[in-house]
Amino acid sequence: MYVAVKGGERAIENAHRLLAHERRGDRDVPEVTLAQISEQLALGVDRVMTEGSLYDRELAALAIKQARGDMIEAIFLVRAFRATLPRFGATEPVNTGEMQVRRRISSTFKDVPGGQILGPTFDYTHRLLDPQLAEGFVPEQPETAEASQAATPRVTDILGRDGLIESSPQADSDAPVGDLTREPLSFPADRDLRLQNLARGDEGFLLALGYSTQRGYGRNHPFAGEIRFGEVEVELFAEDVGFAVPLGSIELTECQMVNQFKGSTTEPPCFTRGYGLAFGQSERKTMSMALVDRALRAGELGEEVGAPAQDEEFVMSHSDNVQSTGFVEHLKLPHYVDFQSELGLLRKLRQEFAEANQAVELQEAAE
Amino acid sequence: MNSTGPNSKQAQRKAAMTVLAHSAAADIAGRLAAITLPSHENLREPENGLVMMRGRIGGDGAPFNLGEATVSRSAVRLATGEVGFGYTLGRDAEKAQMIALCDAMVQSAELSGEVEAKVIAPLRVAMNAERARKAAETAATRVDFYTMVRGEG
Numbered sequence: 017m018y019v020a021v022k023g024g025e026r027a028i029e030n031a032h033r034l035l036a037h038e039r040r041g042d043r044d045v046p047e048v049t050l051a052q053i054s055e056q057l058a059l060g061v062d063r064v065m066t067e068g069s070l071y072d073r074e075l076a077a078l079a080i081k082q083a084r085g086d087m088i089e090a091i092f093l094v095r096a097f098r099a100t101l102p103r104f105g106a107t108e109p110v111n112t113g114e115m116q117v118r119r120r121i122s123s124t125f126k127d128v129p130g131g132q133i134l135g136p137t138f139d140y141t142h143r144l145l146d147p148q149l150a151e152g153f154v155p156e157q158p159e160t161a162e163a164s165q166a167a168t169p170r171v172t173d174i175l176g177r178d179g180l181i182e183s184s185p186q187a188d189s190d191a192p193v194g195d196l197t198r199e200p201l202s203f204p205a206d207r208d209l210r211l212q213n214l215a216r217g218d219e220g221f222l223l224a225l226g227y228s229t230q231r232g233y234g235r236n237h238p239f240a241g242e243i244r245f246g247e248v249e250v251e252l253f254a255e256d257v258g259f260a261v262p263l264g265s266i267e268l269t270e271c272q273m274v275n276q277f278k279g280s281t282t283e284p285p286c287f288t289r290g291y292g293l294a295f296g297q298s299e300r301k302t303m304s305m306a307l308v309d310r311a312l313r314a315g316e317l318g319e320e321v322g323a324p325a326q327d328e329e330f331v332m333s334h335s336d337n338v339q340s341t342g343f344v345e346h347l348k349l350p351h352y353v354d355f356q357s358e359l360g361l362l363r364k365l366r367q368e369f370a371e372a373n374q375a376v377e378l379q380e381a382a383e
Numbered sequence: 384m385n386s387t388g389p390n391s392k393q394a395q396r397k398a399a400m401t402v403l404a405h406s407a408a409a410d411i412a413g414r415l416a417a418i419t420l421p422s423h424e425n426l427r428e429p430e431n432g433l434v435m436m437r438g439r440i441g442g443d444g445a446p447f448n449l450g451e452a453t454v455s456r457s458a459v460r461l462a463t464g465e466v467g468f469g470y471t472l473g474r475d476a477e478k479a480q481m482i483a484l485c486d487a488m489v490q491s492a493e494l495s496g497e498v499e500a501k502v503i504a505p506l507r508v509a510m511n512a513e514r515a516r517k518a519a520e521t522a523a524t525r526v527d528f529y530t531m532v533r534g535e536g
Contacts, residue, residue, distance in 0.1 A: 069450035069451060071453070074475075081459075102430075102432045104431070106437055106450075110437065110449075112442045134524040136524065158520040163518035183444075184443050184444025185444045187446060208446070208447035209447075209449070211449075213448055214451070250436065254456075259393055261397075262470075263404055263452075291441050293438045295449075
């Protein structure tokens with residue numbers, strides 16, 4: 017149990033003052049700007065937006081700066097900021113099929129309609145540290161080519177036309193969209209809630225769980241059917257305006273995982289699927305999310321359930337790094353009273369143990 | 384379709400809002416400086432808030448809540464009565480207010496031609512140029528596969 021204690025105010029104030037000083041670092045080194053963080057540490061900003069569950073590049077950059085680059089602390093700051101603003105409503109669901117694609121690859125079809133578009137990627141780099149980047153490196157302007165007017169349909173839409181893959185579950189117009197920021201989690205959870213939980217879940221946790229399914233703890237035989245990254249338009253139906261108002265565009269990454277097929281006596285066999293979606297360019301995150309989304313469907317698909325990644329209560333209760341860090345790090349706070357009572361009990365037990373031993377020794381000596 | 388009907392007007396407003404939401408506040412302000420602004424009042428003071436962004440399961444299925452985004456909104460009324468609304472991602476309340484003013488002008492018979500020609504159209508050109516630049520850069524990373532022919536087949 018944590019018990020509030022008074023005292024130490026001056027120490028706390030001075031500790032925060034020291035923190036601010038250390039955050040600034042050597043004052044002879046120029047201060048980093050939010051624009052620099054947003055532009056040059058863009059993938060870190062994307063992660064803070066995704067797991068902070070708030071799309072705002074400038075705020076995420078500020079959080080990273082304030083947190084001294086501690087991503088989970090930055091995510092915590094962004095989550096806390098959310099609570100300061102009213103919510104105007106929910107957007108129309110974004111249409112990732114109409115994304116202005118910056119990157120789009122399929123590991124299942126070489127000649128996917130619309131083509132394989134690598135975009136800005138670490139893939140195929142040699143992972144050698146580049147000393148040129150240490151200072152003053154000016155990259156070449158990007159190469160350009162004539163843009164294709166061809167549509168880039170989702171790979172799952174192409175497979176779906178021939179019935180080779182299960183179709184996505186359609187909305188039940190009577191059921192509101194689940195929102196775990198409004199109601200506490202309860203189990204079993206529907207897929208909309210699971211995806212919301214995974215979307216804001218810790219990338220490292222989901223990566224490890226996704227990896228565990230590949231290593232045999234709930235295998236689901238995945239192919240990266242498609243990964244796409246780019247801009248999508250966002251619209252909000254505004255009551256006062258009377259129509260869906262354009263808000264601008266956001267960057268998203270989507271992963272369509274194509275998984276082992278399933279059939280029954282009434283349904284012909286078809287591929288199953290897992291889905292990942294995240295703010296910004298977040299490929300590892302969306303791939304992990306899609307693997308875990310599929311693993312969590314094991315029960316629904318009649319598969320044996322037993323691996324950690326298939327246990328929705330385990331996954332959803334431990335995916336949130338703000339909750340996790342809150343409970344782990346609260347161990348740092350004063351537990352003096354708790355500890356004193358444990359200490360008292362331990363002393364008493366040790367004394368009883370010593371007295372009992374003494375009694376045995378006396379008895380042995382007497383015999 | 385009746386080209387002067389309410390649907391056409393709504394489509395025109397939406398198209399203008401799209402361009403404005405995509406434009407930087409400084410660029411909108413620069414264009415607005417070139418025209419005489421009609422007298423107007425705030426119907427709703429500019430305010431910041433959040434929207435919950437939704438995706439669809441599998442990209443095309445039932446909606447789910449992905450995460451929130453910051454949004455700014457505003458509403459203005461021209462002295463001639465037209466009410467304009469401004470909504471934009473981010474926390475720039477002045478940008479929302481400029482969008483609301485443009486939306487009101489788009490609805491005004493006297494002002495819509497000028498705001499379209501001097502504000503929306505040039506911003507649209509800039510928006511499309513930016514999209515074209517990104518599309519051209521992206522296109523250069525498209526993979527052209529060729530298959531090695533082995534043996535005599």
